[in-house]
């Protein structure tokens with residue numbers, strides 16, 4: 001592979017370069033779920049003793065959360081996929097450093113610190129730009145439990161004399177708001193009912209950890225969650241569920257660039273919507289216990305229409321990588337977004353590689369099949385990065401993907417996993 005190495009200088013940016021056209025074969029093991037992990041780690045501070053998390057993905061979001069835990073004087077040890085969090089000597093301190101801006105999930109410290117100390121000061125959280133991402137539903141939930149909220153200089157202050165259980169109806173079944181309200185309610189006085197709660201598997205995983213810590217939660221996975229407040233929560237251990245979005249990304253990679261790829265450590269039911277769409281396109285798959293065997297396309301793929309929905313509907317996080325596969329289908333496909341209406345930045349990048357995608361109001365139209373060619377493209381957000389990796393694997397020539405920190409926020413050892421399957425991929429620095 002010609003690396004187009006441009007040397008290293010102070011302005012150098014680390015990129016991923018992929019030479020397309022190599023057929024993938026073999027087995028890939030899916031890591032623990034990012035979007036569960038980024039809530040499980042803050043959840044641990046609600047305990048009075050150590051919490052051991054197993055199957056934690058090695059991603060930069062975990063490192064960023066560890067920085068926040070250390071700022072709160074928690075002990076954190078990360079040994080591969082095992083993370084131990086000991087909040088025994090934790091201090092009630094404001095979270096106002098740059099680290100808060102590194103990820104969206106820092107907002108979970110609002111719920112847990114409010115629940116633990118009845119008080120929290122925290123900067124506005126960061127994360128991928130997917131269009132406006134308000135947190136009004138989180139705040140309304142905290143207010144319903146008794147918190148007073150002020151916002152000044154980019155920082156929220158939440159305070160409550162006491163937290164008292166309440167009935168909270170979410171106008172939208174938000175993943176973040178559902179989890180954050182659970183966090184604030186587990187130690188509140190009396191009963192909290194969250195109606196129109198989100199049902200994503202990550203929420204069930206977080207509730208499972210809280211229950212092992214001593215919380216009393218019922219109805220998770222349905223749209224009504226009931227929480228009876230308890231006085232104390234204790235340390236425990238927990239294994240993170242497999243990442244359904246990483247698994248979905250590898251199903252798409254296998255469909256696009258594979259011959260026979262086994263995607264291992266998955267809960268197939270979590271992927272029902274994607275599996276249906278891949279089958280509709282003509283992809284052949286076999287489900288064997290916790291593995292899915294994917295056979296790369298041999299016939300022209302059929303176009304399909306996708307509409308993103310809350311779980312168990314089609315995941316918004318997967319429409320981006322799937323869009324790349326749709327560029328290879330024979331005809332016109334569409335993607336309609338109902339969760340993040342501006343989540344289409346990947347389309348412009350894919351067009352640089354030869355795709356023919358038009359983006360309208362909350363929807364894209366993908367005209368296929370279009371051969372893709374290598375180019376320098378930018379991962380504008382995490383799942384855009386995934387879409388570009390899929391594209392690079394099937395493109396003619398070398399694709400250079402910049403802003404790879406987005407990809408590293410959510411994909412555990414993606415280079416190594418792809419190399420094991422036979423991809424030609426490397427990282428190097430380029431001049432800006």
Ligand code: EPU
Nearest residue numbers: 035105132133134135136137138172174175176339340382
């Ligand atoms: N919303 C509001 N007000 C709120 C909260 C959400 O209007 O207070 C809106 C959002 O603007 C959005 C919709 O509700 O239009 C859904 O947002 P949700 O709160 O469900 O999303 P989130 O909790 O911020 C999580 C994942 C996202 C994933 C979404 C949807 C984490 C850390 N992030 O975000 O994951 O796309 O749920 O499933 O769990 C990713 O992994 O790439 C990613 C962005």
